Amino acid sequence: MSSSKQVNVRPTSTEMAESGPCEAENRANVYEFLSRIFLEEMDSGLLQALQSDEVAGIFLDWGINFQEDLAGENQNEILEQLAHAYCDTFVTGEDPVFSPYESVWKTGCLEGKSTLLVEEFYTKCSLGLPKNCPEFADHLGIEFDLMSRLAKKEAEFRLAAQTAQAENYHKFQQAFLKNHLLAWGPEFSAKIERWASHPFYQHIGKLSCEFLRMEAEEFELESEPYMEFSEN
Template sequence: MSNALNNDQSQLTLAEFAEINDRRASSYAFLSRLFAKEVDPELLDHMHNMKFPMNTGNSDTDEGNRLLAGYLSNIWDGTLQELAVDYVHTFIGSGIDAFSAAYPYESVYTSPKRLMMQEARDEVLAIYRSQGIEKALSWQEAEDHVAAELEFMAALATRTADLCREENEEAVTRLLRTQRGFLADHLYAWTGMLTADMRKYARTDFYKSLASLLDGLLGSDLETLNNILGPEEA
């Protein structure tokens, strides 16, 4: 690998690094799906058949896996409805002000009045467009919804994997910097508050585990990108 990338990863071939980025993309896409809408029967069945690593090296991820595996060990015919109710309770709430749920929008946590569609949304929209990405017509939520931001990271990770396979190191490095910047300036900057609220409002271990899994993925991914790219240039 080139000098642009840190020594920690210097033993990896581009092909191996492509696989790592495929896994990154899968992780981001998986969490995006869990935030985007309620769990459906196929997804629940798929998750029930998954295996969750116990010791990933990240305590948040380990906690999330433990809670999730425990919840999935006790599903029954009424679980889908229970999860649908908790999805609404956690992310939509039943109050009349901005303090009754874990609203999954960056603008809510970064604007003075906890409103949606504020500066954060405009900024991420500009970033998406700079990468040639726009939200799908079927997606009715704002662009700074956590599911959209996670899917954006998944898309960039997939592109990184493709560039690795094309052996375009320069483009890989550029794209990794974009991802680090988006994580540090946007996604990771506000989701700590989201996950704190999720732990407060979620009633099922399913959505409590999602908070830990999100913290774990973003924290470890930012650390990985910093290790690969070295310190940020001033």
């Protein structure tokens, strides 16, 4: 882990916009991490990293034991199990309760207005959609990617002491959270925590849900209340 990624967190929300570049960079990293986890199956490099004492130790503070979730003698078998669980949770589509698309949550259809709005948001922020993007723009992983890139931009401008530009990217994040991510991300994540077939993804759901809840607090926004899943 490089020293440049050491944590430097300001404790109050009002000071957040004035916080140093590391705050934004760390937030960007969390978003990028979640984006990666939601968008694709685990690969061996990421698995090894998450199993390492260095990385896993940080998650232990929240009662999440990735070393336990990802334990096993054979790495390939673990990857295989995770790939099945990923498919169960996000891909098969037999039960759209886990559909990872904002449009499905809002309109019941794939590639709806939300997809277009997220695409437009990328343009508005002078960011292009990720190259070879395998998903619709309103996939949770892509929405996390956008937030990650906005936070990175904010961090870059803060590092260069270009406060106005940094503020601008901060506002983009606030708007995107308000209009998109917080409208469905916490609820979706909570469902993943409860219903994912593998403890790793249950814990990812928990992390995602809590992170978005805290983002809502810090940006002084309201997230949609979590509605208990109805089994009817």
